[in-house]
Amino acid sequence: MFDLATGKTYIEEIKTTLDPSSGKIIKIEKVRKQVPPNPALQMFLAKNRIPEKYKINSDDFEEW
DSSP states (O other), rough: OHHHHHHHHEEEEEEEETTTTTTTEEEEEEEEEEHHHHHHHHHHHHHSSSSSOOOOOOGGGGGO
């Protein structure tokens, strides 16, 4: 969950070319992909890991 909150880079293997006679994979490409940080998950982690600082209390709101 922490990796998704802060963003993550990973390497994915893509099998692209097949040998027509044997049907076996000839070429495997490695592609680097990135998952962007998730701000909603960051808020969730902050509220649950440091509640005294980030928890929203009903006392914090004034009457309209």
